[in-house]
Amino acid sequence: MVRRTISELFSGMVLAEDVRTPGGRFLMPRGTVLDTGHLKSLTAWNLDAVVVLGETAPGPAELEPPVAATAGPAGTVGTNVLELATASVRARFACFKPDSPAWAALTRLALDREVRKRTAAGDAGAEEPWEDRSAPPGEAPAVVPPLTLESLLRDEPKLVSPPEVYLRINEVLRDPTSTVDDAADSIKHDPSLAAKLLRLVNSSYYGRTMRAMKGRFPAKVDSLSRAVLVVGARQLSTLALGVSVLPLFQDIPPKWVNMHLFWEHSVGCAVAAQAIAAATGKANPETAFVAGLLHDFGRILVFKQATPHIGAAMRRAEAETEPLYLAERAVMGFDHAVLAGHLLQKWQFPVNLEKMVRCHHDPGDPIYTDEAAVIHLADVVATAMAWGGSGNRRTPALDDDAWQALGLTGDSLAALVPVMEDRLAETMRSFFPDHQGPP
Ligand SMILES: [Fe+2]
Ligand SMILES: [Fe+2]
Incomplete structure (x- = not known):
């Protein structure tokens, strides 16, 4: 009190x-x-x-x-x-x-x-007890065989190559001579991706940019070429890059985690990362948004391909009262962040984006401290606020160096959180029009 x-x-x-x-x-x-x-x-x-x-x-x-x-x-x-x-x-x-x-x-x-x-919710909403779902009730959990990063990636044919639209967007991103039209062209052949991007660009975050440039843009951005002008070619391509791989999120086995909650945690981390990047100037806000969106992507792969391992890791996290990424390291020898970094490297994602994802639980690499620190804090905030969930029940400890690197105070972070929460509801609606905002 x-x-x-x-x-x-x-x-x-x-x-x-x-x-x-x-x-x-x-x-x-x-x-x-x-x-x-x-x-x-x-x-x-x-x-x-x-x-x-x-x-x-x-x-x-x-x-x-x-x-x-x-x-x-x-x-x-x-x-x-x-x-x-x-x-x-x-x-x-x-x-x-x-x-x-x-x-x-x-x-x-x-x-x-x-x-x-x-x-x-109208009732006290009692806590759901953790349930071991790695084996049918009464059956012993499967023995955990050895696992390597490469074997996990090899067994997932969908992930061998990224979606086709991604390759076109990546080409634009990697070519310094790309024009506004090239960026719009790379996206327009995928109507569902284009629609999602336009909804995202029409959200309040970019709405402010549009108002600041009053007279140059209509109230709503209704074409990709206008979206490129508002957000910038590279930034829109970066957003498109993240959104283009999101269909892979649909494959999350419900046995482990509710897909909607996983999305909410990912979007929560994305909007938090975007706000922290904008407030601290330590990362590009669009890159931070995409890194936040994809930060726990590796866990989808683990849920699908390493069932006994993630079951053992979840049991361990409960028994030891530890965050799930630490239990993953103990059981598998690596965690979902390193796995996702490996995958994004294979797909030739921009290096800084890959590092932001790879290091979000280990932001201590001196070269990448600032950018990885943004995603690290964003994940801490999203977990602390219980914005969805990706299977982990404990807020990870805040890394001291990451906090120092960002230069925030408790009060300045507290002032950002309600803004993030508003954007979370709005961004979820841009992906799921029926999404109900938080109370
Ligand atoms: Fe994570
Ligand atoms: Fe996370």
Whole structure:
């Protein structure tokens, strides 16, 4: 719990104590999830400060179940919701160092979102127990045979060569003399790819660019050549490169992870990476977006081709309370990030993009620290906020060097997260028009 001045409050925060007017009149009960109406009312009463939940959290003790708010009128949080939300966030942060500079900001935002999500769901939303799905119930899991990167890639015929449209786009990217028309031409023969790109370019992120260049572009970008002018030829080709390999995501076996959740985690990491890159200047925002989108791509391959291995890794991650990438290393000798880097190298992806994916769990390579750090932090944020999931239940520890390289503070990261969350909902809708945004 912490005292916050009224100007520091935002929607979604939860009151930890009853609020009364300066004259002592009862105004709002503890447990109220603040919305814009509450904020206006608190401002109108000219109060100095109120006490809210989840605001400071220097150590795990601060994530103890907060003040017991009794089930009250609409807009208040019941004890059960608070306890379950707190337990869920505590489990998610079990591997995250409490002395990390991002701990306070991320645990507060994660707890606020968890409370909002569970409140909007209309019930406490009990945690789904982890289930070992590597063998039918009662049967012993399969023995884990030795595995190599090459054997994994060899057994996946679809991945031997990338989609054809990708090859055309890559040619444009690699040729310094490519023109705007070359970029548009490479994409226009794939109508589904072109449509996805236009929806992406029409999202609010690029909408701001269009407004800034008022008069030069219509409200909506309806052709690839206009999209190239708004985003830039190289940037649009980079976005196209990422989007062109996304059909391979459809093959995720539901046995391991829900495809929609996997997408949401990938898009969450993409929008977070784009925002971090734009805020810090440490990477090109479009390249960061695509690297975020593809960062856990290697896990799809593992889910499909290394079933006993990923089953053993998931069991180990549960038993040892560790992030799944560490368990993958223990079981397979390498993790999904290295596997994806290997694949992207085979496909001759731009080297920096490949390194951003390859090093997202190991951003310490001095040559690539800055760019890999962007994806590393983006993955930490997406996991901490539970934006979808790729099979991993624990937020990875934040790498100190990566955090230093980015030069952010807990407050500046906290200010970026709501922007990322808005973009996540919008970008998910550009891929899945029926997507419901987060509460
Ligand atoms: Fe990962
Ligand atoms: Fe991830």
